[in-house]
Amino acid sequence: MSDPLAQLGYVHSRLVRHSAESAAVIPDLDAPGACIVVLAGDRVVLAGETALLAPDTATRLGTRSLTLFLGRLDGHPVFATAVPAEVAEGLEADPEFRTNDLRSLAGEGRIAPHELGLLATAKSLLGWHARHGFCANCGTPTTLAAGGYRRECAACGTHHFPRTDPVVIMLITRGDACLLGRSPRFNEGMYSCLAGFLEPGETVEDAVRRETFEEVGLTIGAVRYHASQPWPFPSSLMIGCVAESLDDIITIDPEELADARWFSRADVTAMLDGRHPEGLTAPPPLAIAHLLVRAFVEGRA
Template sequence: MTDPLAGLGYVHNRLVRHSAESDAAVPLLTAPGARLVAMAGERIVLANGSALLDPERIAAPGPTLFLGRLDGAPVFAAALAPERAEAFDADPDLATNDLRSLAAEGSVTPHELGLVATAKSLLAWHARNRFCANCGAPTELAAGGYRRDCGSCETHHFPRTDPVVIMLITRGDRCLLGRSPRFKEAMYSCLAGFLEPGETIEAAVRRETFEEVGIRVGAVTYHASQPWPFPASLMIGCVAEALDEAITLDPVELTDARWLTRDDVSAMIVGTHPEGLTVPPPMAIAHLLMRVFVDGTA
């Protein structure tokens, strides 16, 4: 059976995660079979096409995070100084790459890519949460890295994930795609925005669509989700039906938005659109939503 999420980045992950509430002892980095995910700044260190390294190969100063187990072996993560990337790239047995490129190029297996995304998001959270949001005192790593504890006020802090709705707006045999000022030239994608406190997924889809293009939305259907480790979001992919079609553009959010037919989107996906319009790469959930629209399975 064909995997409907094949090609989508960061969604496959065989890691048996350690729990912030687990009483199980955290193993040592020197445990038999242990593997380490090492990040030098924003670059992942690779050896022989894998981001799962022998800890003895990489000197990792300071505390490491215990992510969990892969095939029974403990897996850790560590943040290294950004300047070390240059030395790794000069080593004939090592290399570095950024996480977007790893996904776009398929440089590591899909399951390993998801594991590395977990490591990146957790490391980024620890870097931003060294002090207690309740009292301001320094916090300490706990539960192997799935928690930080404040020794002053005894507050427990847990890693956060930021939910983002990303939606393909349809009306009959057309869909609405937009261009952000951050996009490369001629690329169009689905509308997206952060879910706000106290808001349902459906309400966020309707609000963001109206704010960005002035279009009212009726039915909203969930399709798939994707971890997006930049630094720690969850993309919630939806298909939504437009109740009208007149576009009122928010120029701060978008430089353009337009209705496109299935034939238009199909040509954009394969790179043959007469205007040179393109879409995000297959590793992005926007690409998946466009494909299911073209296939008529949205």
């Protein structure tokens, strides 16, 4: 059997991370073999089929707002930087470059999977720095430290670290059926797993039970972890679980869902294959929801 995680977006990375705790000297951009990834707004700049650009190539793209040291790839230093969003528009006629948003890049399958994981790190870190320029403790402007894995406040001494927001995403089963729902934001006809953010002081299992009850009124018994996925929009960790429902009467919260239904394995198989008689579809392979419903179809959930 092929690796179920093979097509899952952003989970593969060969980056040996630098971190806030590392005592290693941060290299210069002109270090031998150095490369840099460039984001112009929410778009990644690519040269051919790679986002790993030579530093002198990146210099031609315009003024960088900040440069982060991510770590090393195959022993060579890797950096990330942001340039103005208008840069992406200016590259449309340049045959040397192309740009795309990170979600579409994962769907294309044209760049190496390990680059997607590295880009997820870059996008999340750059986004965090853009949103956290001031100390949450005293309001003073903060400065970049540890290559970008920390911000420091000179006024009160507080250290700030990049955050990841945990999200539970759950395949709910009862017997030989699973429950999938439709957000009003979804493409027409697409159904997916329910999901929601963990709250402070809450276990993963309790978050699955609370979110399920809030959205569809079902009481959940056993909860089992299945897999996880970084989701850099802007910086979440999707915690994939399989949950067993103790009842089957659905009561939809209309603020959260447009619809929710129980589906048989045959239904879900047809949705994955694009041949459901109602034209219903499931999430694409890059999403962890696809991994969960695929596991259900194959009897692994």
